[in-house]
Amino acid sequence: MPERVIPGRTGGLISLGAADTLWAGLTSESGVPTAATAFTRSPAQEYVLLGGRVVATVKADGGQWSVAEAAVRRAAAELNTVEMDRRDVVRIGPFRGVPKRERMEGALLRWRERIAGELQEPGSPDRASRRGGSRMLHLAGIDWRRILVEQTQGREARSWWLPRAVVRLLDAAEHAERQWLQGVRQPSEALTADGREVTSPDCPTATLRPYGGELKGQLYAVLSRKPGISGKVAGWICAVCRTSPATVLDHCHEHGYVRAPVCHSCNTLERPDHLYRNGIRVAGRYTRLFDTDAAAWLPHWHRCPGCRARTTLPLPHLAAWTAHIACRPLRPTHRPRGTRGRTPCGMLRVSWTGSHSTPRSCLLTVAVGCCPSGEHRLLARVPYREAVERFGTWLAETAPAVATAAGPDRLDDLPIQSRPVIADTSGEGLALF
Template sequence: MPERVIQGRKGGLISLGAADALWAGLTSESGVPTAAAAFTCSPAPEYVLLGGRVVATMKADGDQRSVPEAAVRRAAAELNAVGMDRRDLVRIGPFRGVLKREYREGTLLRWRERIAGELQEPGSPDRTSRRERGRLPHLAGIDWRRILVEQTQGREARSWWLPRAVVRLLDAAEHAERQWLQATQQPSEAVTADGREATSPDCPTTTLRAYGGELKGQLYAVLSRKPGISGKVAGWICAVCRTAPAAVLDHCHEHGYVRAPVCHSCNTLERPDHLYSKDIRVAGRYTRLFDTDSADWLPHWHRCPGCRARTTLPLPHLAAWTAHIACRSLRPTHRPRGSRGRTPCGVLRVSWTGSHNAPRSCLLIIVVDCCPSGEHRVLARVPYREAAERFRIWLAETAPDVAAAAGPDRLDGLPIQSRPVIVDTSGEGMALF
């Protein structure tokens, strides 16, 4: 950034106007669009969120506030290193009850609720003026309106989506802001000018801890009702991506076991895209789950003792894997206009009859919707047990360490519970349930 932009520098501090210019210049080529007035959009802020970093402001001359130049540069460098795929979207609202929660005015806390409230609020004059006073001109220095995607289903159903990389940034920013507010409310804790907590013998740092299997083998129905569990979850870092603070407890819906604390982004990525109760769309995100990021997701899924003992996945995940991996060679392709090569056509969808409780009668049906060669074309009908066996073979090749720890003979340390796991893989019905 040219030095001529930095005016009024004194002791490493620059004015808020100069900080705006510095932030805009340093992030002009960032993949994440940034706001033009991150520092001057609100009167004399005590701190400004830039990505996942809190940058504190301080009084200089009179009521004028300044900000450390080095902190702005560090925040810009961290944001520029973020890669964003605009096609990898996460739904951020609206959800039921988003306006019932209270949030502190002028902060990023509960940023999903604040966006939903701003987009949902009727345009009456009174409410419009109230919205203008409390609206978020930017989110952690990010111009969220430029990347917000609105989708409509039917005449009235609307939903809002943001790229996954931005959602993770905002979750990290919300956590950093919460830590900042807690620190400033406790005089015994010291905070540095760039938003990092100072280290001293009398002032230990508050950092997220890695998940070490503390909740292994516990049932979600029991654990989720314990008081204080949400605060405990917020103290961990996401057990999958290991970059964002955890927000929810991911659990196996078939066996009921807790897997691990994860962030909102990973929880959304892992959730099957149900069209109906027994019908899911196999979207492009399954490439990450089963290909590029399989080393993270396979051990995570097998944190469930039931899935690990059966060496399989929950039925919706197994169905998606069968369509995406086992039947990949069966999917028709076509040659796009004006380009070489061939690309898969249509949209993969998989449905099933029966249930995992009766594996012998359960059948997976893989089809391609909107295929030029024949809409709703059936690619394959795969029995559940055949799909599970294919997955077992693929798992041994893809993640041998995960496969080695799985199977009915790996039941040592299985917790005692009200619904015991029964080793009966040769019979019909409730095998391992």
């Protein structure tokens, strides 16, 4: 029988059973589904993770664990502000070639690996060895099973996806727990014997420092091999969203330069959706990259000296921009049955021949596939140089500050030994390459 929570009693300690009831009640209307056993399904320990926050527990007389009611209410209030779009998902596994690391039972660290372990094939040895044990029903108080998306290609190929908002929450929780286990206690998590907090609450990312261009102009191939770089990256907040802890070094795959440390969510958001080696699907994410969140992404992409000096983007991104922005008026529309207005037709795709290294022969082809009428329509063929010129014009209108910092005459901070810009000696247009 669930324990009762006395309304208005927010100043002292409550049992873990009462905390479960309180957490479930406060988050019942949240956009992120939560677990009703966030506390009692966790092992007795000094903390419980709720959303992106570490909530401290204390061991009361009699050996029972308790938690401050105010801390539970605050974590629930933070979670209730999170907006989750079930269509905006991030792949969380399985990934090949990732070395297995030592598991820490009862800890959220490496939550992707824990989910992967739970979702292994029923006949696998590891799965069989854990039969009869307690299943991992939640992570950080979030019922991840209710929002997990599983996609299957063929008979064996499977992939698992979670909404981007939840991935960011779990990344923040992973960072907060790591800080706790390393002995870095947040001021908000210090409790007195009667459960009162010593100081005011603090944000889980308060210990992180903003990225200030410390890795500017460095090559990813060199920097990624340096000892301790992972720990250094974890000390920054994401340079794009500035809300989640950084976990990876984003870099320009075309020029090889480090852009900035970013979180997993932002790193997957800007990654092109490749259909094949020289073509991509222009999905809904590009609406954010080039429209709503352009002010954040354009400066980030131009952290690469090669892209900034040439006032361009890596070829897959430039191709997506050409299809999504430059060819937008060319895309046909149709009227759905039973509704008013018109919607864009089919699936937008763009492919290319050649590469950025040979601009004279590089050609972008924009097409629409999967049209409701069964038509596969060719929209445009845009030469690479023309796409670069159009992008430069649009950049000057959309982000004047970024455009001002770019340009072929601004090579002062371009490393002498650079891999990026390959000279084009074939004739006109040398200013671009």
